[in-house]
Amino acid sequence: MEILLLNILNGLSWGMLLFLIAVGLTTVFGVLGVLNFAHGSLFMLGAYLCMQTMQLFDSFWLGLLIGPLCAVFVGLLIEKFLLKRVYGRDVSFQLLLTFAVLLILDDAVRVIWGSGYHVVEPPAILNGIISVAGQDYPVYRLFLVLIGPLIGGLLWAFFHYTKWGKIIRAASFDNIMAEGVGINVPLIYTSVFALGTWLAALGGALAAPQQSLIPSMGEKIIIESFIVVVVGGMGSFPGAFVGALMLGLLESFGTVFAGRMQMAIPYILLAVILLVKPTGLFRKGV
Amino acid sequence: MMKLLRHKLFGPTVLAVLLFFAPLIISTYSVMILSEILIMGLMAISFNLLLGYTGLLSFGQGAFFGLGAYCAALMLQAGYQNLFLILLVGMLASLLASLVVGFFSVRLDEIFFAMITLGFGMLFFSIAHNWLDVTGGSDGLPVFVLPSLSLLGNEITFYEPTRMYYLVFGIVLLGLVLLWLIVHSPFGLILKAMRENKQRVSFVGGNVRLLRIVAFAISGAFTGLAGVLFCLFNSMATPEFMHWSFSAKPVIMSIIGGTGVFLGPLFGAGIFFVLEQIIIQYTENWMLFLGIVLVPIVLFFPQGVFGTLRNKIFKQGVK
Numbered sequence: 290m291e292i293l294l295l296n297i298l299n300g301l302s303w304g305m306l307l308f309l310i311a312v313g314l315t316t317v318f319g320v321l322g323v324l325n326f327a328h329g330s331l332f333m334l335g336a337y338l339c340m341q342t343m344q345l346f347d348s349f350w351l352g353l354l355i356g357p358l359c360a361v362f363v364g365l366l367i368e369k370f371l372l373k374r375v376y377g378r379d380v381s382f383q384l385l386l387t388f389a390v391l392l393i394l395d396d397a398v399r400v401i402w403g404s405g406y407h408v409v410e411p412p413a414i415l416n417g418i419i420s421v422a423g424q425d426y427p428v429y430r431l432f433l434v435l436i437g438p439l440i441g442g443l444l445w446a447f448f449h450y451t452k453w454g455k456i457i458r459a460a461s462f463d464n465i466m467a468e469g470v471g472i473n474v475p476l477i478y479t480s481v482f483a484l485g486t487w488l489a490a491l492g493g494a495l496a497a498p499q500q501s502l503i504p505s506m507g508e509k510i511i512i513e514s515f516i517v518v519v520v521g522g523m524g525s526f527p528g529a530f531v532g533a534l535m536l537g538l539l540e541s542f543g544t545v546f547a548g549r550m551q552m553a554i555p556y557i558l559l560a561v562i563l564l565v566k567p568t569g570l571f572r573k574g575v
Numbered sequence: 576m577m578k579l580l581r582h583k584l585f586g587p588t589v590l591a592v593l594l595f596f597a598p599l600i601i602s603t604y605s606v607m608i609l610s611e612i613l614i615m616g617l618m619a620i621s622f623n624l625l626l627g628y629t630g631l632l633s634f635g636q637g638a639f640f641g642l643g644a645y646c647a648a649l650m651l652q653a654g655y656q657n658l659f660l661i662l663l664v665g666m667l668a669s670l671l672a673s674l675v676v677g678f679f680s681v682r683l684d685e686i687f688f689a690m691i692t693l694g695f696g697m698l699f700f701s702i703a704h705n706w707l708d709v710t711g712g713s714d715g716l717p718v719f720v721l722p723s724l725s726l727l728g729n730e731i732t733f734y735e736p737t738r739m740y741y742l743v744f745g746i747v748l749l750g751l752v753l754l755w756l757i758v759h760s761p762f763g764l765i766l767k768a769m770r771e772n773k774q775r776v777s778f779v780g781g782n783v784r785l786l787r788i789v790a791f792a793i794s795g796a797f798t799g800l801a802g803v804l805f806c807l808f809n810s811m812a813t814p815e816f817m818h819w820s821f822s823a824k825p826v827i828m829s830i831i832g833g834t835g836v837f838l839g840p841l842f843g844a845g846i847f848f849v850l851e852q853i854i855i856q857y858t859e860n861w862m863l864f865l866g867i868v869l870v871p872i873v874l875f876f877p878q879g880v881f882g883t884l885r886n887k888i889f890k891q892g893v894k
Binding site: 374375378384389397557 | 626632634679682683685686687689690691693694695697698701702704705819820823826827830834860862863865866867869870873874877
């Protein structure tokens with residue numbers, strides 16, 4: 290019973306991180322039509338920038354605030370100078386361009402911060418162990434389980450109740466029509482990419498105290514976020530949530546029932562969903 | 576004279592002759608690089624049968640490459656020394672695997688096809704990485720004894736890099752000739768028609784799904800052949816061959832070289848390795864510079880470096 294509960298908590302905390310990454314990825318895809326290979330690298334960049342800010346100001350919360358904002362600046366440069374030129378081009382060019390960005394970001398981080406591990410301490414208030422059903426459990430993971438739905442809820446409210454959110458949804462459904470009624474679509478594209486970058490980098494900053502920082506940390510998470518996005522339905526907001534939780538829980542329980550083959554679970558999930566329901570669990574629409 | 580230059584077999588013939596005599600001029604180290612270029616070129620051209628001709632972006636070709644490599648390593652470890660048997664088994668195993676993967680994947684298009692092939696590729700990677708008893712896990716399978724060939728009563732071995740080069744050259748040349756014939760056959764024409772408009776192909780009675788599976792299987796089989804060669808060349812089969820970052824290589828090479836030209840991906844492979852050799856002389860951060868080089872290629876060479884240059888020189892449009 291305790292094992293069950295711990296696995297659920299582990300699955301949820303990992304799932305919530307995945308959700309933050311995947312929701313940015315799926316929103317960018319839904320609006321811009323580009324599947325961003327470099328999204329995982331922006332996650333990684335967020336973690337490193339959070340660490341750097343923490344070293345300067347000695348505060349995790351400032352790192353969480355400033356780190357992702359610095360990453361957004363990088364994201365804006367990427368959209369303005371690179372992505373802008375491949376909208377409407379063939380998928381292979383878009384994938385390869387964002388793959389090139391991934392290579393550049395990963396190696397640049399390696400040059401700046403070195404290829405070794407870095408560790409980020411959680412803030413004192415979250416740095417401890419709490420007893421869950423008689424088992425010791427890190428407080429920080431519980432914090433992740435709570436912060437995921439919080440950010441998800443805020444985003445959902447933003448998309449549904451604010452003017453900007455509605456404009457973005459309109460542009461994702463039909464960008465030509467949106468342009469026709471006077472919406473500045475290129476500006477929307479830039480802002481959506483900035484939002485996606487912020488979400489990825491925030492995910493990275495939140496993940497920093499939970500895992501060691503290495504330049505390749507984005508490569509594992511990008512493939513899993515691809516899976517979440519495809520499973521949930523490309524461009525779907527609720528899909529990203531459900532897909533991320535499914536994958537998080539499956540992986541967490543996989544260590545119990547699949548042993549070494551646990552590594553294959555995400556890919557099996559991807560294949561099964563694509564075969565049964567190629568468009569994913571949810572329809573497009575942020 | 577210009578007529579001879581424009582003949583479609585002129586360029587490839589010159590290239591083949593140059594490659595044949597290359598080991599006489601260049602260093603042993605360069606011969607090894609050239610072997611690698613040829614092997615990866617075969618993989619990239621097989622991949623381009625899907626991307627350039629059929630319009631399918633596969634992101635899991637590493638699985639078939641790795642499967643060929645593992646077949647070769649396992650057979651050599653078990654004591655099977657016959658070169659042709661190893662090549663044949665490696666190709667057949669990849670053919671079967673790509674039939675299965677193709678059967679499930681080809682109903683999807685564009686990004687969905689890329690994602691499901693990526694998923695299947697990583698599934699193979701997970702198996703290779705974790706099935707310790709058979710694949711040796713993350714260490715991979717080393718190869719100690721290379722197959723030999725008896726020719727006119729002589730036993731030819733391939734431990735010497737130049738001999739390995741001629742083995743690679745011979746097999747890759749054979750593979751490319753076969754692929755060229757396939758691409759220029761009526762079947763190749765249907766593939767192009769599907770790339771342009773698969774609905775019309777099905778309206779005139781073409782079985783799009785079956786045709787795509789066949790294309791995927793042919794591509795997989797030749798990718799497996801490249802994998803066998805790479806295992807012999809490298810004396811090693813590792814799970815890394817099946818990882819998605821390895822599957823990205825033929826994508827990069829094809830787009831660098833140009834997907835609209837048959838030999839484009841081979842040139843892409845050449846540019847890729849020459850760049851790598853130049854860059855690693857100056858810096859360890861080869862990936863950073865690869866990324867920096869890729870960006871302008873993607874942005875400014877829509878038909879790849881080779882394709883764009885060829886069109887500039889001969890002023891001919893893309894087919």
